Amino acid sequence: MESKLAFSLYMAFKKMQIQFGNLAEQMGLDPAPLSALLKLWRQDGLTVTELGDKLFLKASTITSLVDRMERDGLVRRERNQEDRRVVRIFLTEKAKNLKEQFPxxxxxxxxxxxxxxxxxxxxxxxxxxxxxxxxx
Structure with missing residues (x-):
């Protein structure tokens, strides 16, 4: 039963990933930026660390993801005025408009x-x- 449970959960997870990828593709995005947008649509202005924690991503991975999203005009970084080490991620108008297309x-x-x-x-x-x- 145990191995059947793990395998069934794994297969359901993989199929959910495929469906999420299909939806992202329909929006002209990769799954990773769409995952980040979902978090930022709920709470704009997360720190890089907070976003990484919510997506279960390591610091180096979240940094390159935010770099790509910034390059694609989806987010902008903003340093915290009180603590310059803290960088917050904010949605651009382009990203906010994408939410309207997202079912x-x-x-x-x-x-x-x-x-x-x-x-x-x-x-x-x-x-x-x-x-x-x-x-x-």
């Missing part, structure tokens, strides 16, 4: 699985996945 990954996935689960099954699945997440 929302939650809605996108729900549309994909519509008809495969009852409402009760979805509620149970969400509860079980939350329980799993908190236990790991």
């Amino acid at each position: 929302g990954f939650e809605e996108y996935i729900q549309d994909k699985i519509k008809g495969h689960f009852t409402e009760e099954e979805l509620e149970t699945l969400i509860k079980l996945l939350s329980k799993l997440e908190s236990s790991l």
Whole structure:
């Protein structure tokens, strides 16, 4: 049962990654910048460290991601006036406008699985996945 659980979770995760990649591609983005935009749409002005923590990325990886996003006109960096070591990431107008085109990954996935689960099954699945997440 244990190996079947791990394998099933892994396969579901990989398929979710593919769906997220498809959605990002439809928006003209790679998955990593879209993931960062999702976090910044919820809370603009995160520090580089906070954004990296939310995305589970190492410092070097988040720095290169922010570099790319800045180059593509999606974000701008701003040093904190009180502590110049702290750099905050802010959305540009281009990135804010992209949000209007974004259907929302939650809605996108729900549309994909519509008809495969009852409402009760979805509620149970969400509860079980939350329980799993908190236990790991």
